[in-house]
Amino acid sequence: MKLLKSLTIAAFAVTTLAASAFAAGHTKTVVETAIASPDHKTLVAAVKAAGLVETLSGDGPFTVFAPIDAGFAELPAGTVETLLKPENKAMLQKVLTAHVVAGKIMAGDLISKIEKHGGYLNIKTVSGDVITARVDSKGVYIFDESGGVSRVTTADVESSNGVIHVVDDVLVPK
Template sequence: MAKKITLAAALTAIASAAPAGNPMVGGAPMYEQKTIVENAVNSADHTTLVAAVKAADLVDTLNSDGPFTVFAPVNAAFAALPEGTVETLLKPENKAMLQKVLTAHVVAGDWSAKQIAEAARSSADGFYHFNAVSGDALSAQVKGNSVYIYDESGNASKITIADVDQSNGVIHVVNSVLVPK
């Protein structure tokens, strides 16, 4: 004889089997079925990044299949750069430089913060060394419960919101701009 299941029990089972979902970023929900760009345009904390991606003609790239891991600096990270830096980078004649800066925040593959942290913890020097799409060297280190990404100059950027899943990869929100040499 079949066992009767109540509607409440079925809904509870479905809810507990569903993934936790993405965190909100910049006051906006992030949808796993949307691309990196489709989600980023809704984040109030990433308007400078979105403007830069558009100016660098990288929208199509970041809308492609990927997968990509993007370390996405917030507006305050861009504002902390020396005065005039963002304005200079956004000029059409500096497009190649802007592309280099932005692609220094992108890694091929879909890397969760846990995977990055495990790679750093298991390395001999406590750092996971990898390359950005730009070709620039990046390193990851775990301090306490936080993961930090270092650029080639040794500047650290903390992952403040990890594992924002996208249809073509993952975004990790970071608190500073990674500057290539």
């Protein structure tokens, strides 16, 4: 398991270097950091439509599993457009807050906790849903309550009020 942990942390270290392009230091909030990312335009639009900018710009700390635009594009046709409608604001808030955990969980700490819990770690999100983290030789995976899985592609993008782990797919709460 130590070798697995070392390999996984090494993989995260490599992807974290790529994160510096959109992290720009620790003076930006998680929202400002996402705004600076070329791969999070849909997420930023959704956060704005859901009225969560002020909340996610607060003190935190927050851990955000931030799906990339390509992850949103994989949702069934019309899903994003439907969620962005004002009458669906509560549903959009639930989807987005299912990607947010109270507290700051760095990748190394997450991996250690997963290992201590037998390879899987259940994590309660701000929405009240539970996501499950799992680690293997290829990386860290996050499972949602609907059976979907998302891979962490970039870890430990620090901000002034938390940390972002970029994921390749949208987590869908029940």
